[in-house]
Amino acid sequence: MSDRLDELERRIDGLRAGVRKAMRVRDTVTARALRAELRGAERAWDSLVGGVPESGPDDQGGPTGRDAGSSRGEESRLVTVREQVHQALTLLGAPAQPRLIVAVGEAFFGGALRSNQLTSLRRDEERSFRASPYGRPYYLCAALTDRLSPARGLLAVSTWPLARRMVGPLSPRVDFLTCAIAVARQLNDDPRAARLLTRMARNIPGGGQGDLGPPDPGRVIEAAAGELAVHAERDTRDRDTLAKRATSQLGDTARLFGAATLSTVARDTITKGGR
Amino acid sequence: MSLLTSLARLRALDEGVAQPIATVRHCHLSARPMVFIPLKLSGEAAAPLAAMLGTDRAAPHLLVVTQPRNRDLRFAWAAELAGLLLPYIEGFLSGTETVERRGADPYERVLDAPQLVVPNPAGVAFTRLLGRSTRFRRPDGPYPVPEGVPVLGRWLTYFAERAAYPGSSLTLAATEELGRHWASGQSGLEDANLAALTGWITDGPSDEAEDPLIWPPAGPATDPGFDAEVLAPAIESGSAERVAEALRGQLEPTWRLMWRAIDLLGALPAGAGVASRWEQDRGSFSGMAAQLAEGAPPQARRDGAIAAASRLARMERAQAAYDVQRAYDDPLVMAEHRLTGEAFAGEVVETDADRVEGEGRSRKLRPLVVIKTDDPVRLAPGTALGTPQRREQGAELMSARDGLVTVKITKGMGRSKTPAPGSVPEVGERVCYTSLTDDFKGSPGLPEAEATPWTHGGPPPEYVPADEDAVEEWS
Amino acid sequence: MNRLDVLRGTTPQKPHDARAIAALAANPGCTRRALMDGAGIDKDAAARHLGFPAPFGQSPFAITRGNVFEALVKADGCAELLRMLREVLGLPIAEVAYHDVENVGAHLRHAHTRALFDRAARDGLDAGTVYDHPLLSLEIAGHTAYLEPDVVAFQMGGRFHIVEIKSFAVIDGQADPAAVAAAARQAAVYVLALRRLLEELGHDPLRVAHDVVLVCPENFANRPVATLVDVRRQLAVLRRQLSRMTGLDGLVAELPDDLSFDLLPGEDGLPTRPAAELADALRRVTARYAPDCLSTCDLCFFCRDEARQEGASDLLGRQVRDELGGVASVAEALGLADGTRDPAEGQEEIARLLRNAERLRRECLA
Structure with missing residues (x-):
């Protein structure tokens, strides 16, 4: 067996050198071919060393990887992810980025979300909505920009009032303050919750108290509410205007998931008109 | 760089092999050096990736962080590193000698001290960062780290600081030491590549030294191609063995180079001043060990104004002393001063050994020596001189004209009425005199730390590591 | 042609980027x-x-690290960035408006950027404070290069600041000088491009500050810290080179x-x-x-x-x-x-030095 290992190691070294040489001269075709061969050799080496079967269930390199469709296992995991995200967003009460959603999931629901699980969520939800509109009690959907396109990297809940999902110039800040207040209100004994609140509090004037000690939720709420009062009026006005525009210009799908481009807006408007 | 070194570089380029610029070794070489080659994760300030280290060239230790973004694994790695480095360091503390001091209590000095050898100055810088990121940690409290890690941090900080101290050999950077003894036929920038520099000194230059597939970089930065094609897939695979093997492959060539560098330096005879500088190193090391034993706090994040100024003054004195000592120890270094006219060498053509000056009680022995030299002497009459041939001797330049220099000897001839035998050079002897001397002004009159003027921030608060230091994220 | x-x-x-x-x-x-x-x-x-x-x-690890850090600085409505801008620029609480210029399709971004900055410089009313990934342009030897600063910050009634986000660490107040110098040179390119844009729009180009906001992680944590860096010297060098x-x-x-x-x-x-x-x-x-x-x-x-x-x-x-x-x-x-070659005129001194050096080396290595 060790002979075989030695031989594999030599081959792996040779292949690696080949790949790097090819990459240096940007010969991507050769590099890709060699890389494939290399992965094969490395898998063989792993299995020989660790006694793992050569094409186990963890095998991600082969063509039968995750794209092969949704097994039952994946389906159930998807539901869990979806629910966890819904819980977190409901707690926050405002559109949020995956990073914050993951942190809230950890701190308050003992969840183990990873942000890469959230990347395709919006697309999956849109597909599901298109297949059977309003078939689910809620959808995880987009927040909409002033062009009514989906805002980059934000998730929202379909059952919220439309204005809450609109992103005016002040909205990112307003939403952050809203989220900070929500987190402060829910603060529990979990050190992860305290850490999250500390991180948020230090970015609110008067909210932090140095870097040490658990944050004082009352103080964070007060500070965040104080700043919120400065922005609230204009932000509410901006959002309402946008929401009106969205209602009049967008069809159901686009209202939830956003219009991809200007031309989409036009098409959606027409679709709506035709319905 | 002097013209002499430039000429050596030109010659090296022409002949295809490095040229010596020293005839003796100017650093101490331990009988048991600790070779330490750290690697860091690209893009991070001080995230360790791996290290190869040890005192036995046949048995290097490999320490690897198999998931470099995992904080716990990083501290586990630091703990492993402590497990190897601390016993090595502490092993030197048992044998000591008592040193008497004028005006101060005697102290215990170790008989031998540890020596850390890293590949290059970047390796020293990374050692400093590793020290900085671990010395404030605590084994208890909110973010506990394994025992030994904070102590390791203080030692790494110490070794990195000593590396900047002129003439100290507690920490050596291989490329720097090689570059102090040989001139390659490439630029100083390219000399920072250990494989390239060693190549020039041994087998001759080769472009292979710049091919990361043949000679991986000596760290702490890794080759981006290796990161992309080997390391990233290995980390993703979750196979610790694969990550370890990949990194072993990157480190082993450098490991061999490091010992080659040590052999190259070891083949040179030690300069006369090496032992006394190593004695200072031993004293400094003993002092650091005593501070640790007394429970002193970790080194501050930054020096206060007085500490910084006195440190700078100390370093400047050490640099001046080191420069002079090397010139006295090594004719090839002295030659640089001969070239600029601050030193000259030649044959003694005439002496007046019994010459005296003054009358009665003030009658003094002042022999004259005339030296014939080809060197361009640029020294004014009255300049005080010293000579490597007789280190106790003091002399003064009388005149220099047409390749003949007259020197008056003022010191180092014994107490009798005639010079002690051998204390005055004889006709036909080759001698060298220089205006460089090793007596320097004492330390500048800096106030005590408590008296720091307000213009320099006032007295620094006594450094007490805050909790913040201990819980600082390491991400 | x-x-x-x-x-x-x-x-x-090949289009030029700022680097x-x-x-x-x-x-x-x-x-x-x-x-x-x-x-x-x-x-x-x-x-x-x-x-x-x-x-x-560039190592993929370094690239990932850079992206992660930039995302962190801009996360949650630029919460960290606003804290820092309030600290270093004294930005008032009310100024938080955020414009994600990248929300606009690639082909429209430059025009959109122009419109946004024109509006900001003109009346300041309703103007944004943080412009995320605007697209600027600069003429290089007759060709247009498009440039994308990380952020441009605008203070109402005041100045535009280039914000440069870099993932090299500032440790105990010190950063790698080479990295800082490179960041300053790069930021100077953005300053110049933005100044030319304002000039074209008929505004005072000096409303773009020569102090850029450099954002880096502090110590070994990921927490960002901002420093103002004066890039006047880099600007002068750049202008000279472009001319x-x-x-x-x-x-x-x-x-x-x-x-x-x-x-x-x-x-x-x-x-x-x-x-x-x-x-x-x-x-x-x-x-x-x-x-x-x-x-x-x-x-x-x-x-x-x-x-x-x-x-x-x-x-x-x-x-x-x-x-x-x-x-x-x-x-x-x-x-x-x-001594096998005679010095040309003007080379006498260096020749003498070299001959001396050669003599000394031979003597010492004999």
């Missing part, structure tokens, strides 16, 4: 580089084709008519021109190799090889070159040292 375009031939123009523009000032005396950059030729591709691939590359590039016409006029740096890319985009022919063409334009090129120019290995063949003392670095006082070749310097 522009002579520089002729020089490039059928090779598609490349900042690097233009690295070796201002190098004609080869000035012409290739001016013509917009992909030096990296040329070097590879010549068999001297550049020794640069030189517009003055390339003078250089170009003296070139032989048949000279071409065309890589003749085939259908797959890979160069088809015989490498030896391209090398010959490049050699007809003088380079000024220095070891510093090894960290700044894609062509460095090609030029170093050329310097080796010529036996140029440039190989050993500027210090050696300066010390040799104008003796350009290795053979010449050694000949003077050995």
Whole structure:
């Protein structure tokens, strides 16, 4: 067996050198071919060393990887992810980025979300909505920009009032303050919750108290509410205007998931008109 | 760089092999050096990736962080590193000698001290960062780290600081030491590549030294191609063995180079001043060990104004002393001063050994020596001189004209009425005199730390590591 | 047709990014580089084709780290960034408006950026405070380069600030000086581009501050910290270099008519021109190799090889070159040292020094 290992190691070294040489001269075709061969050799080496079967269930390199469709296992995991995200967003009460959603999931629901699980969520939800509109009690959907396109990297809940999902110039800040207040209100004994609140509090004037000690939720709420009062009026006005525009210009799908481009807006408007 | 070194570089380029610029070794070489080659994760300030280290060239230790973004694994790695480095360091503390001091209590000095050898100055810088990121940690409290890690941090900080101290050999950077003894036929920038520099000194230059597939970089930065094609897939695979093997492959060539560098330096005879500088190193090391034993706090994040100024003054004195000592120890270094006219060498053509000056009680022995030299002497009459041939001797330049220099000897001839035998050079002897001397002004009159003027921030608060230091994220 | 375009031939123009523009000032005396950059030729591709691939590359770990850090700075409505801007610029609480310029399709971003900044500079009312990834432009030797600063911050009734987000750490108040210098050079490119934009729109260009906000992680944590960096010096160097590039016409006029740096890319985009022919063409334009090129120019290995063949003392670095006082070749310097070559006029002093040095080395190594 060790002979075989030695031989594999030599081959792996040779292949690696080949790949790097090819990459240096940007010969991507050769590099890709060699890389494939290399992965094969490395898998063989792993299995020989660790006694793992050569094409186990963890095998991600082969063509039968995750794209092969949704097994039952994946389906159930998807539901869990979806629910966890819904819980977190409901707690926050405002559109949020995956990073914050993951942190809230950890701190308050003992969840183990990873942000890469959230990347395709919006697309999956849109597909599901298109297949059977309003078939689910809620959808995880987009927040909409002033062009009514989906805002980059934000998730929202379909059952919220439309204005809450609109992103005016002040909205990112307003939403952050809203989220900070929500987190402060829910603060529990979990050190992860305290850490999250500390991180948020230090970015609110008067909210932090140095870097040490658990944050004082009352103080964070007060500070965040104080700043919120400065922005609230204009932000509410901006959002309402946008929401009106969205209602009049967008069809159901686009209202939830956003219009991809200007031309989409036009098409959606027409679709709506035709319905 | 002097013209002499430039000429050596030109010659090296022409002949295809490095040229010596020293005839003796100017650093101490331990009988048991600790070779330490750290690697860091690209893009991070001080995230360790791996290290190869040890005192036995046949048995290097490999320490690897198999998931470099995992904080716990990083501290586990630091703990492993402590497990190897601390016993090595502490092993030197048992044998000591008592040193008497004028005006101060005697102290215990170790008989031998540890020596850390890293590949290059970047390796020293990374050692400093590793020290900085671990010395404030605590084994208890909110973010506990394994025992030994904070102590390791203080030692790494110490070794990195000593590396900047002129003439100290507690920490050596291989490329720097090689570059102090040989001139390659490439630029100083390219000399920072250990494989390239060693190549020039041994087998001759080769472009292979710049091919990361043949000679991986000596760290702490890794080759981006290796990161992309080997390391990233290995980390993703979750196979610790694969990550370890990949990194072993990157480190082993450098490991061999490091010992080659040590052999190259070891083949040179030690300069006369090496032992006394190593004695200072031993004293400094003993002092650091005593501070640790007394429970002193970790080194501050930054020096206060007085500490910084006195440190700078100390370093400047050490640099001046080191420069002079090397010139006295090594004719090839002295030659640089001969070239600029601050030193000259030649044959003694005439002496007046019994010459005296003054009358009665003030009658003094002042022999004259005339030296014939080809060197361009640029020294004014009255300049005080010293000579490597007789280190106790003091002399003064009388005149220099047409390749003949007259020197008056003022010191180092014994107490009798005639010079002690051998204390005055004889006709036909080759001698060298220089205006460089090793007596320097004492330390500048800096106030005590408590008296720091307000213009320099006032007295620094006594450094007490805050909790913040201990819980600082390491991400 | 522009002579520089002729020089490039059928090779598609390589767009300059801020880093490349900042690097233009690295070796201002190098004609080869000035012409290739001016013509917009992909030096990296040329070097590879010549068999001297550049020794640069970026680790995927470093790239990921950079992206993660930028995302952190801008997360949650730029919460960290606003804290820092409030600290270093004294931004009032009310100024938080955020514009994600990247929400606009790529082809519209530059126009959108112009409109946004015009509105901000004009009345300030309803203007944004944080502009995420605006798209600026700068003329480089007759061609437009598009540039994308991380953030531009605007203070109502006040000034625009370029915000540059870098993932190298500031540890105990100190950062790698080379990294800071590179960031400053890059930020200066953005300052200049934004100033030209304001000027075009009829506003005072000096409303763009010469202090840029440099955001880096502090110590070993990920927490960002902002520092104001004065880039006036970098701006001056950059302006001077750009004016030189517009003055390339003078250089170009003296070139032989048949000279071409065309890589003749085939259908797959890979160069088809015989490498030896391209090398010959490049050699007809003088380079000024220095070891510093090894960290700044894609062509460095090609030029170093050329310097080796010529036996140029440039190989050993500027210090050696300066010390040799104008003796350009290795053979010449050694000949003077050995006494086998008589000094030319003006070389007497260096020849004397070299002969002395040679005598001393021989004596000591005997």
